[in-house]
Amino acid sequence: MNRLTTIKDVAKHANVSTTVVSKALNGYTDVSEETRKKVLRAVEELNYSPNMLAKNLKQKVTKSIALIFSNFEYSNGKDGVLFKMMTGIFEAASHYNYEVLLYTRNLSEQQDKSYWQFCKEHKVSGAVITGLKTTDPYFLEIVDSNFPCVVIDADITGNSTGSVMTDNVEAAKSAVLHLVKHGHRRIGMVNGHNYAVVSKERQEGYRQALVQSGIEYDPSLVVNADYTEEHAYELADSYLRAHPDMTAVFFASDLMAIGFMSRCRELNIDIPSRLSIIGFDDIVLSSYTTPRLTTIHQDFQHMAFTAFEQVIRLLEKKEAGRHEKISFHLVDRESVAML
Numbered sequence: 001m002n003r004l005t006t007i008k009d010v011a012k013h014a015n016v017s018t019t020v021v022s023k024a025l026n027g028y029t030d031v032s033e034e035t036r037k038k039v040l041r042a043v044e045e046l047n048y049s050p051n052m053l054a055k056n057l058k059q060k061v062t063k064s065i066a067l068i069f070s071n072f073e074y075s076n077g078k079d080g081v082l083f084k085m086m087t088g089i090f091e092a093a094s095h096y097n098y099e100v101l102l103y104t105r106n107l108s109e110q111q112d113k114s115y116w117q118f119c120k121e122h123k124v125s126g127a128v129i130t131g132l133k134t135t136d137p138y139f140l141e142i143v144d145s146n147f148p149c150v151v152i153d154a155d156i157t158g159n160s161t162g163s164v165m166t167d168n169v170e171a172a173k174s175a176v177l178h179l180v181k182h183g184h185r186r187i188g189m190v191n192g193h194n195y196a197v198v199s200k201e202r203q204e205g206y207r208q209a210l211v212q213s214g215i216e217y218d219p220s221l222v223v224n225a226d227y228t229e230e231h232a233y234e235l236a237d238s239y240l241r242a243h244p245d246m247t248a249v250f251f252a253s254d255l256m257a258i259g260f261m262s263r264c265r266e267l268n269i270d271i272p273s274r275l276s277i278i279g280f281d282d283i284v285l286s287s288y289t290t291p292r293l294t295t296i297h298q299d300f301q302h303m304a305f306t307a308f309e310q311v312i313r314l315l316e317k318k319e320a321g322r323h324e325k326i327s328f329h330l331v332d333r334e335s336v337a338m339l
Helices: 006-016 017-023 033-046 050-055 081-096 107-112 116-120 139-144 168-181 198-211 229-242 254-266 302-319
Strands: 064-070 101-106 127-129 149-152 161-166 187-191 222-224 248-251 274-281 294-298 323-326 327-332
Touching: 006 017, 006 033, 017 033, 017 248, 033 116, 033 139, 064 116, 064 149, 081 101, 081 127, 081 139, 081 302, 116 127, 116 139, 127 198, 127 302, 149 302, 161 168, 161 198, 161 302, 168 187, 168 198, 168 248, 168 327, 187 198, 187 229, 187 254, 229 254, 248 254, 254 274, 302 323
Parallel strands: 064 101, 064 127, 127 149, 149 161, 161 323, 187 222, 187 248, 248 274, 274 294
Antiparallel strands: 294 327
């Protein structure tokens, strides 16, 4: 029987010390990016895993795919997005006869080990990852690895890596053009944060819609509320005071729109006669607000199903990863008025 690969083997293969290997695998900042990649290549080439499951590494991996929720501690159960994604994943798994293993990863765990290591130790065939930020540790490593995975709400591709997301630029353009069609010219935007691909794309769609309509793009009209109901509620006062001539606001998520609308009610600002509001996501709560929220519908279930299918193609057909865009549609309810 062949002996198990050790950390000393990895160090020798990468031409570094065992201390450097340990630091590289545990995310220490005093290891250069070049050295870390060299160590990770050695780990992959030698099929090394520090996990207790290492004794089983030579066995064939199970026919299973991991669904990994990154930054799970910051997710919001109120919007129902994670449930819809899980529904799509399990529907696809049943169709293709795969098992699904559900994992959550917080920031400290991501710093401790890479996604590639995590999946290899748990012996899964591939992974669907959601909730990933561009600032997360090992974001770029996903593209460089040979492990089949598909990231939801990102725009990254590699030989074994793909991504799936709504066409956010066009969707945001559609929302803002809907406001323009109703006579609005002074249109604000409440975005999420600067660490998500979707935020950048929705802001770009907002900008393009204004320019296309002959309206000057004013960066001061764009503020961030971290994709939370609470933050949108808190910034409403100062935002409205700063832009008293604003007649409409585009929100990058329904939850932020709902929080903002709540504060508007307390300030006796009538929606939509005084201020028109349009959201993004079409979560269940958006049809129960007063007034009912006009929004962009994202098909989260289909998005997750498509991501799972792409993992299957990466695994079984050995296709290269690709970036897939999911269609959307505008849901016209009651929160936008004609000027």
